[in-house]
Amino acid sequence: MSMGRSRGVVLVGMQGHLIDVESDIGQSLPAFVLLGLPDASLRESQDRIRSAARNSGIDLPARRLTVNLLPASLPKSGRGWIWRS
Amino acid sequence: MSAWAAEGMVVGTERVVFLAELGLDGRLRPVRGVLPAVAAAVRAGVETVVVSRENAHEAALVPGVEVLTASHAVEVAWAFSRGNRVRREVGDRFPDLDERMPDRHVGGAASVEESRDAAPVPEAGGDLAEVRGQHEARFALEVAAAGGHHLLLVGAPGAGKTMLAERLPGILPPLGDDAAMEVTAIESVAGDAATVGRLRRRPPFEAPHHSASTAAVVGGGARIARPGAVTRAHCGVLFVDEAPEFQRRVLDSLRQPVETGVISLHRAAGSVTYPARFQLIMAANPCPCGMALGRAGECSCSVAQRRGYLAKLSGPLLDRIDLQVQVDRPRSASMTLDEPGESSAAVLDRVLAARAVQQDRLGRWELRMNSQAPMGLLTGALRPASAATAALDAALDRGGLSLRGYVRVLRLAWTLTDMAGRTSPEAEDVDAAMQLRQSTEERRTG
Ligand SMILES: [Zn+2]
Numbered sequence A: 001m002s003m004g005r006s007r008g009v010v011l012v013g014m015q016g017h018l019i020d021v022e023s024d025i026g027q028s029l030p031a032f033v034l035l036g037l038p039d040a041s042l043r044e045s046q047d048r049i050r051s052a053a054r055n056s057g058i059d060l061p062a063r064r065l066t067v068n069l070l071p072a073s074l075p076k077s078g079r080g081w082i083w084r085s
Numbered sequence B: 001m002s003a004w005a006a007e008g009m010v011v012g013t014e015r016v017v018f019l020a021e022l023g024l025d026g027r028l029r030p031v032r033g034v035l036p037a038v039a040a041a042v043r044a045g046v047e048t049v050v051v052s053r054e055n056a057h058e059a060a061l062v063p064g065v066e067v068l069t070a071s072h073a074v075e076v077a078w079a080f081s082r083g084n085r086v087r088r089e090v091g092d093r094f095p096d097l098d099e100r101m102p103d104r105h106v107g108g109a110a111s112v113e114e115s116r117d118a119a120p121v122p123e124a125g126g127d128l129a130e131v132r133g134q135h136e137a138r139f140a141l142e143v144a145a146a147g148g149h150h151l152l153l154v155g156a157p158g159a160g161k162t163m164l165a166e167r168l169p170g171i172l173p174p175l176g177d178d179a180a181m182e183v184t185a186i187e188s189v190a191g192d193a194a195t196v197g198r199l200r201r202r203p204p205f206e207a208p209h210h211s212a213s214t215a216a217v218v219g220g221g222a223r224i225a226r227p228g229a230v231t232r233a234h235c236g237v238l239f240v241d242e243a244p245e246f247q248r249r250v251l252d253s254l255r256q257p258v259e260t261g262v263i264s265l266h267r268a269a270g271s272v273t274y275p276a277r278f279q280l281i282m283a284a285n286p287c288p289c290g291m292a293l294g295r296a297g298e299c300s301c302s303v304a305q306r307r308g309y310l311a312k313l314s315g316p317l318l319d320r321i322d323l324q325v326q327v328d329r330p331r332s333a334s335m336t337l338d339e340p341g342e343s344s345a346a347v348l349d350r351v352l353a354a355r356a357v358q359q360d361r362l363g364r365w366e367l368r369m370n371s372q373a374p375m376g377l378l379t380g381a382l383r384p385a386s387a388a389t390a391a392l393d394a395a396l397d398r399g400g401l402s403l404r405g406y407v408r409v410l411r412l413a414w415t416l417t418d419m420a421g422r423t424s425p426e427a428e429d430v431d432a433a434m435q436l437r438q439s440t441e442e443r444r445t446g
Helices: A045-055 B002-007 B034-043 B053-060 B073-079 B112-116 B135-147 B161-166 B177-190 B214-218 B248-253 B255-260 B303-311 B332-337 B344-365 B390-398 B403-420 B427-445
Strands: A002-012 A015-025 A031-035 A064-070 A082-084 B016-019 B048-052 B066-070 B151-155 B237-240 B262-267 B270-275 B279-284 B323-327
Touching (some): A031 A045, B016 B034, B034 B053, B034 B177, B048 B053, B053 B066, B066 B073, B135 B161, B135 B323, B151 B161, B161 B237, B248 B255, B323 B427, B390 B403, B390 B427, B403 B427
Parallel strands (some): A031 A064, B151 B279, B237 B279
Antiparallel strands (some): A002 A015
16 A cells, blocks of 8 residues: 655635645555545546556556545545636 | 655655645546645645646745646646755746656646747726716716725616626726735635635626525535625625516625625534625616606506515615616717717726725725714714714714715715815715615605
8 A cells, every 4th residue: 555645736716725636545446536525526536547558658646545635524526637616 | 645655655745735736547636625725735834736737827826935836646746756855946846746747748738838928818898988978977986996886886777887887996906915916815725626726816797696595695515615696796796676576585695795894604513604795786677567767657567566566675775876877868869879888997097096095084094985984983984074064964863864865975975075185074075975875765765
């Protein structure tokens, strides 16, 4: 099990809030779990992330990938690394 | 990126903010809102952001942050890959991650220097010199600019109401650093272009059509509440042309921003508040056919129609408008014979001088403009000498003027005083203010 981190921003009105993106690759069956109040548009991003990684030549492993967006209390929506609330 | 970090493919991403849209092919595409997002990241102590190449200039508008750009996720992966330290070159404003990657072709993107040197796009709006004649209306516009007063223009179609309104931003003080950042951030989120490349210094001008929906004017949307015209007009001018033709609901929705400077949009997921502090110009024909002023003989409306038309505007919104003027259709002779009017630059000089005087006087109450002065201040600490307000006091006693109307006259009188370079209103300032404000009111009720 290993953990990775990066950051994004969620905009609420014109106010930006820093978001920590934590990824965890587990040993169980291939799956993609997105936590932290994502909406439907953001949930679609699992395909995007796998596909983008494959097309970048750095495939993600066929294991369980859990991505957690913190703080979870802010609703997040969107397709990019800027999320709107 | 964070998933790659979990894999151990990349390192050092935990303090870096990534702001781009990831395509299925791994390309990084520009996103809206980069400017406010980077500003927020910097306030939170972030030192490095990664954006798509298209958003590079926008991100770099925020001082004090290292902006890395890339056009493909693989460039980012390479730059942050284990054992591959990203060199941080001094003086390299947009270190391009791609340049550090061997054997990878860069195509398409315009160079930073190229776009930085591009000629500025001329701002729309026109110069006041193009407005010939129209002395009263030009003066009213200058007063509105000097004191930050909301303005109502009443006049026949073709009288030049739109031409005047469009020229207000050109005689308003350029935006200061904070306002420029705020306005450009709004443009980044809600503007026509996907990205912005420079700070906006000219106050914005928004003119929603009278058929516009509430969502278009104040903002809204099914999933994400997008800002509307009132927010795009923040720190600038909202021009509501043919105001009586707007849906009542839309006019009512302007109340909150006019009274508080913000707009709250409520959705299932919660409410969002956007800034919306603008100078309002409303324009209206005098009656449904437009001919009732000046050419009353040509008006085909009934008395009831004439009465009812502008009455649509009455109430809380009109209460906030200090200045109401009639715009007469220029006679064709004066159109061609009048000398060109004074230029916007010359008028702006006087506006700036009047604004400086107001700031000196009002700063201790944390106000900047006469239009912001509340009743208590105008009838208290800033009360003019009683000799100056004799006619105004008499009108109030007669019942010819409401208390609110009284206060609006005092606000205008202060602006006229500041424009004339006097230190406190004299009778001529107060009387002139009464004229400016009452000219259309009397005609409407008479
Ligand atoms: Zn008419």
